[in-house]
Amino acid sequence: MALYLYLHFPALQCDSITDPGQQALPLAVVDAQHSIIQLNAQAAAQGVQLQMGLATAAALCHNLQLIPYQPQQQQAVLRSIAQQLYQVSADIALDGPDGLYLRLCNMLQLYQGLAGYRAALMAALALLPYQYYYASAATPLAAKCLALQRLNLLTQDSIDTETALKRSPLSFTELEPDIQQQLQRLGIASLGRLLALSTTELARRFDNRLVSYLGRLRGEFFHALEYIRPEPGFSRYLELLYDISDMAVLSAPLSRLLQQLQQQLQRNNALCHQLTLRLYCRDSETQNYSVGSAQGEYRAANWLKLCQLQLENHRLTAPVYGLQLEATHFMPQQAQSDDLFAPQQGNVSALQLVSLLQARLGSNAVSGLSLQNQHLPEQASGRPLPLLQTKPLAGALLQRPAFILPQPRPLQEAVEISSGPERLCPDGWQLAAQRDYFIGRNGKGQWLWLYRTAQQQWFVHGLFS
Structure with missing residues (x-):
């Protein structure tokens, strides 16, 4: 048995607009004819109603906030709601500007009945800040007609659905206004009286729009729905x-x-x-x-x-x-298992700390430090990504100071040479560019990395920790 649910969001754009101050000001959305088409609970509490003019609304509520109707924005909000409900119901179709069709017949077995599906759906809707009304029926148009009346009817009982449909005024159907006027002139103001008439008689006196709508409402004609697909991200x-x-x-x-x-x-x-x-x-x-x-x-x-x-x-x-x-x-997500015998860690992991530093200082300001297989001191260290594991280098490269000065400074104090020399030539093997490096200690007890040029000039290039 086919079963459809229609969700109607009467104030979608109004509910999607947030108040940064969280003061819950009265808010209304107006259309091009300066008529109120959406409002929040604060505006309704002060007497503002739908289809009310701006002058009357301003007289009732002096601090009423007015927002122009933006159909593209509302359509985007409706699409985002459908994506969020996709985890609950697989077949969802948009019915702009403020409704969704949900096909339930293929979901009831998953939720072990209508009660389980209702609980899952209401839990998902409770997380969204939007007003909504709903109704179910055997056809999409019947469910929409009942939902627009704000009946909040979710049942598999066809008798309850048919009874509610027969009481429905024509204003809640999708019949064009001219057809509704013609029917009202004949004394037909509800769906019950309309459905009681012969289809042949209706086809003879009205155009095919009325017959097509009634056929889709009853389920005699196929009603195509374009179901959405989940969007990545x-x-x-x-x-x-x-x-x-x-x-x-x-x-x-x-x-x-x-x-x-x-x-x-x-x-x-x-x-x-x-x-x-x-x-x-x-x-x-x-x-x-x-x-x-x-x-x-x-x-x-x-x-x-x-x-x-x-x-x-x-x-x-x-x-x-x-x-x-x-x-x-x-x-x-990857399951994390902590070592039972590992020392207790803080509330913030190493990667989280890196993220906080990058957000505060910038991504380029946070990096790791590694030794490179280069003999020149300016190229002996690198700045990889934070916490990147690098293989340690053994040998002479370990005899490098922890702090390299941005620019070598002239030696202006007495030092005691401990080891050296180690000759490095940055520019090939030219005699003028050669440097003889030593490790020395000054009078303050600091270990310095020194070099002597071919002109017998001494410079400090780094400090050991």
Whole structure:
């Protein structure tokens, strides 16, 4: 038996806009005709209603925040909801601008019945900050008609569904306004009276639009749905209620995006190493930031700390009105087993510490240190990636100081030579470029790395630790 569920989100754009100050201001979305088409609970509590004019709404609520309707943004939010619900239900189709079709008949066995599916779906929807209403039926159009009435009906009982459909006003159907007017002139105001009429009689008096809709509503005609496919990675956009000029205030909306990322990573049992944060600025270019984690992370709190450390080093050139967070590559989580006899470690691992330093100081400011198989002191050490394991070099290279001076300085004190000389020639074997290196100790007890030129001039090139 076919079973479909329709999810209706009546205030999708309104619910997707976040208030950085978390003050829960009254908010409404207006269309091109300056009519209110969406509002939040704070606006409704002050008497604002749908389809109300701006003058009346402003008189009822003096601090009402108005947002123009943006269909592309709402479609993107609807698509992101479908992607988040994909882990619960496999067959999901978009019904823009504010609805989703879910086919349930092939999911009930997985959840051991409708009750198990309901629990899993409601748990997933509870994590989303959107108002929603739902209804189920044997056909997609019947489920949509009931969901638009906000019945919240989820059942496999066809009798309950048919009873609710017969009571449905025509205004909740997808019939064009001119057809509804014609039917109302004939005294037909509900689906029950319409479905009671003969299809042949309706086809004779009305065009094929009415017959096609009723056929798809009953399930007599095929209703094609285009089901989505899971998108790789993560991408979410968040509109701000008002512009922000302070980097510190961005933590609240950014935390909301990171919570959504954590939920997706937990569902996939994965983690990511790199995030891209885009700040959309008013009358200015978009600012892009790349935030990395050497160890890989899925927790929102840890990603927020890395983002905050990097944002502290930058200033906003213009107010920010929107944020977008992207993660293109996920990696499976690896189970970590600690050695029972290993010494107790701190709360922050070595890789996490590297990530924190890179976020605060920059990626180029944090590196490791390794010895190279080069006889020249300027080339004897390298700066590999942090915590990269390198093979130790034995022999004369170990007799090098831990600290090499940026520029050799003239020797201006008495030293006691301990070992040497070791002749190095940076420029071939030319006599003028040769250097004879010694290890000496000055009066303060410091061990110095010295060299003498062919002109008998002495310089300090490094210090031993």
